Amino acid sequence: MDCETIIEAVLFASGDPVPLEKLAEIIEKDKKTTRGILANMQYKFEHSARGIMLRELDGLWQLCTKPELDIYIAKLGALRKKPGLTQAAYETLAIIAYNQPVTRAYIEQVRGVNSDSVIMTLMERNLIREAGRDDAPGRPKLYETTDEFLRVFGFSSLRELPPLEMNEIPEAVETLPTD
Amino acid sequence: MDCETIIEAVLFASGDPVPLEKLAEIIEKDKKTTRGILANMQYKFEHSARGIMLRELDGLWQLCTKPELDIYIAKLGALRKKPGLTQAAYETLAIIAYNQPVTRAYIEQVRGVNSDSVIMTLMERNLIREAGRDDAPGRPKLYETTDEFLRVFGFSSLRELPPLEMNEIPEAVETLPTD
Amino acid sequence: MKSALTDACTLKLNNFEGPFDLLFFLIEKNKIDIYDIPIFEITEQYMEYLAAMQELDLEIASEFLVMAATLLHIKSCMLLPKHDEKDAEELDPREELILKLVTYKKYKEFSEILKDREAAWSKVHYKLPEIIPVIQQEEELEVSPVILRQCMMEVLNRSRERMSNDSRKMQRILDQERVSLRAKVREILGILAKGIKFCFSKVFSPLTRSRIEVATGFLALLEVVKMGRASVDQPVAFGDIYVTPEKPKKKRENRETEKESDLA
Numbered sequence: 001m002d003c004e005t006i007i008e009a010v011l012f013a014s015g016d017p018v019p020l021e022k023l024a025e026i027i028e029k030d031k032k033t034t035r036g037i038l039a040n041m042q043y044k045f046e047h048s049a050r051g052i053m054l055r056e057l058d059g060l061w062q063l064c065t066k067p068e069l070d071i072y073i074a075k076l077g078a079l080r081k082k083p084g085l086t087q088a089a090y091e092t093l094a095i096i097a098y099n100q101p102v103t104r105a106y107i108e109q110v111r112g113v114n115s116d117s118v119i120m121t122l123m124e125r126n127l128i129r130e131a132g133r134d135d136a137p138g139r140p141k142l143y144e145t146t147d148e149f150l151r152v153f154g155f156s157s158l159r160e161l162p163p164l165e166m167n168e169i170p171e172a173v174e175t176l177p178t179d
Numbered sequence: 180m181d182c183e184t185i186i187e188a189v190l191f192a193s194g195d196p197v198p199l200e201k202l203a204e205i206i207e208k209d210k211k212t213t214r215g216i217l218a219n220m221q222y223k224f225e226h227s228a229r230g231i232m233l234r235e236l237d238g239l240w241q242l243c244t245k246p247e248l249d250i251y252i253a254k255l256g257a258l259r260k261k262p263g264l265t266q267a268a269y270e271t272l273a274i275i276a277y278n279q280p281v282t283r284a285y286i287e288q289v290r291g292v293n294s295d296s297v298i299m300t301l302m303e304r305n306l307i308r309e310a311g312r313d314d315a316p317g318r319p320k321l322y323e324t325t326d327e328f329l330r331v332f333g334f335s336s337l338r339e340l341p342p343l344e345m346n347e348i349p350e351a352v353e354t355l356p357t358d
Numbered sequence: 359m360k361s362a363l364t365d366a367c368t369l370k371l372n373n374f375e376g377p378f379d380l381l382f383f384l385i386e387k388n389k390i391d392i393y394d395i396p397i398f399e400i401t402e403q404y405m406e407y408l409a410a411m412q413e414l415d416l417e418i419a420s421e422f423l424v425m426a427a428t429l430l431h432i433k434s435c436m437l438l439p440k441h442d443e444k445d446a447e448e449l450d451p452r453e454e455l456i457l458k459l460v461t462y463k464k465y466k467e468f469s470e471i472l473k474d475r476e477a478a479w480s481k482v483h484y485k486l487p488e489i490i491p492v493i494q495q496e497e498e499l500e501v502s503p504v505i506l507r508q509c510m511m512e513v514l515n516r517s518r519e520r521m522s523n524d525s526r527k528m529q530r531i532l533d534q535e536r537v538s539l540r541a542k543v544r545e546i547l548g549i550l551a552k553g554i555k556f557c558f559s560k561v562f563s564p565l566t567r568s569r570i571e572v573a574t575g576f577l578a579l580l581e582v583v584k585m586g587r588a589s590v591d592q593p594v595a596f597g598d599i600y601v602t603p604e605k606p607k608k609k610r611e612n613r614e615t616e617k618e619s620d621l622a
Contacts (some may be wrong), residue, residue, distance in 0.1 A: 001249070002228045009230030009248035014255055015194075015487035026254045048180045051188030055482075063485065069188035070481035075205045078324070088375045089470035098468070110461055113376025113421045126342055153472055154479035162471065164464050171414075192483035244488075257489040263500045273510035289517045304499065331499050332506065341507040343514075358474065 003027045003037050008063075017060030017147065051073070056156040057147050084126070089110060092118045098164055101131040101142035119143065127152065181208045182216050188287035189243070196239035271297045272306060274339055276328070280310040298322065306331065377425030378462040380407060385459070390457055395452055401429040409462055428455065483523055542571075542578030550603040558590075558599040 006027050011018060024034035038061055053066050065073060086091070092115055095107050107115045111177040121126045131144040146159070155161065185206050190197055203213040217240055221233040232245050250325065264272065271294050276288050286294050301307045310323040317340060324337070374380040386391055408426060411418050436449035450456075516605050522605035549556055579601065582588045591600045 001251075001540070005228045005230045005245075006248060006251045007230065009244040010251055010255055012191075012231050012242070012485065013244050013252045013488040013490060015485040020256070026251050049184045051184045052191050061499060063191070065188040065192050065483040066184075067481035069185060070483070072180075072185045072187055072205050073192045073483050076189060076196070076197070076201070085473075087379075087469070091465055092373060094465040094468040097472075109466060110458075111376055112378040112425065112458065112462065126377050131183065152473045152479060154482075155475075162468070164468065170484070173594060191485055195484045245484070250487075252490060269509035270513040273506050274513060274566055277510055290519050291517065292514055296381065306499075331501050332503050333502070341503050343507065345512060 003029065004041050006169075007037065007041065007061075010062060011054070011063045014062075015064070017062040017151070019030060020059050020061065057150045058145060058157045062151075075084050084120075087116070088113075088115070088118045089121055093149070094143070096122075096143050097145050097158070098130055098162055100144035100158075101134075102125040102144075103142060105132050105140060107143075113130060182208065183220050183301060186216065186220065186240075190240060190242045194243075195196070195234075196236055196241040199238050199240060249287055265297075267292075267294070267297045272301055272324070272328070273300075275307050275322050276324050276337070277343065279323040279337075280313075282313050282319040283324075284319060284322055286322075288317070376419075376424050378459060379466075380404065380422070381425070381459060382466065392463065393456060395459075395554065397433050397452055398431065401433050404429055409428060428447050539574055539578055539581070542574050546575070546578050546582050546601070547587060550582070550601070553603055555602045558601055560598075563584060 007023055010023065010026055020034060020038070021032055023038070026029045026035060027037070029037070033112055038054065040057070042056075044050075045053045051065055051069055052063050053065055055062055088111075091106055091111055095110050096102055099106060104115060104119060107119070119128070126148040127147065128143050129146050131142045133139040134142050149155075150157065161165075186202055189202065189205055192301050198211060199210055199217070202217070203210045206213060206216070208216070214239065217235070221235075223229075224232045230244055230248055231242050234241050234243050270290055271286055274289050275281055278285065283294065284296060286298070298307070302309075305325055305327045307322050307328065310321045312318040313321055323356075328334075329336065363459070381400065381404065384390075384400055384407075385395065388399070388403075390396065392399070405426060408418060408422060409424075412497065432451045432455060549561065558576070558579060562572045564572055567575070579588070579590065583590055583603075586604055588604055589602050591602065592598070593600075
């Protein structure tokens, strides 16, 4: 049986993202070969008249529809659109994404404002999760982003986060004019 | 936009069967044309290395996996449960491994707790087996490790058991009361 | 710069996520270089904004007040005349605030990127999972010889501990009860060596000694008599036993009898 055929069926049936390891196990190939097959499939889906495509989320693979077909799918009705996030939520998520795992205190220090309820919301939306506790006094909870975060914002892994260029800050501060 | 592309995306996103009328409306064709497109798609799905196929159910259309791929999809449901041994099982196995053949009474003396269910589990896992009976009163059953035990732990023989330093072995074991 | 009060009133007042957000807004609005904040103007505008909020009876979060205090502090620091060159080289009082604002800006910018990406990727749709029966598959055991050995050591140590607990209890009993025959023989010989006659039941009194001790004492007495070092007399049946020292016999004979008693 053709590996691509099997993978397509398995990913279709799963609906949810499937780990590379699991796919490799199912088609009885090693991980590297499987990854190659998936990359090849991904390319073919992208460049043919297919309505669906293959996306990777940090080692997990999932089928989804191509974004440009959204308008047609919308006609089906009953699309469950989640309410958007607040500005505060995006900010908090940005801080967590770049500094994970990170404490609430750090988030609040950067945002300059209490972030309890925002963190709660992000947890409920499964965009962040607790990631153990810091060694600091009081052993505060740590937070990190989830696979759902990658999925919602279209990153295949955290390595895809655009660079923050924080390094430009110190120099700028050093050359402060003394007003 | 290609009609087949749209239909694939719409049926994928829906999951549930979609009426022909709805599909016709979405691709802005009449029903007859739409049916023709669907039949053509159905043929192509059937005769290519696709994992999914197009099925009609009384005027409703749905994507589903090809039946012959069921065995692979079933593997998704297989819980990749790597069973380990509990502390109790390890202890019991260790006592048997290092002292075999050994009676249940001896195991319980060393562990200080009833070990019936642990012994059962180890028997079920085929890690130990009965090895005749002791000459002691009541002729209690003796237990020893199996070849499966050697295989799982990667020993080629019992001589490969990691040695217990003699000074670490408490005398207590040798002078166990026979209560 | 225009009065911020009028502006502020037209703003959606509680729209700011925090003091940084507000400051950032003021900086953008006034087209200010973030690295060279005119602290006097900014402070003024910030205070006007807070005043506007107060006028509208909006609850002002404590963070906004803390920031107001910070701004006023920075302002007063900058008003102080610089005494000498060294002071001039000291940190700009605005520095900490600027650093925080720049950091905040980075994340705020990224949060815009996130928002855009979310919008783009929300156009992607997924399929609900099929119901796939869960099969409990017995897979290879994950075991380790190291843990096996470790568990053996643990169980042995625990066993030893338990045993030593038990034997400690036993020892306590034995400590009370253990009476060696040899010790009793020695004790009786010790009394006899003084050359005095004694009453057995006085020395080995059940009032001062345990039953085992009395019994062992009696056995020891028999040994001593056998050795020929004492003679006994019991005038009344079940009555007191009187012990009288005897002169030791020939040495050679003695040794033999002692050997015998050793064996006993």
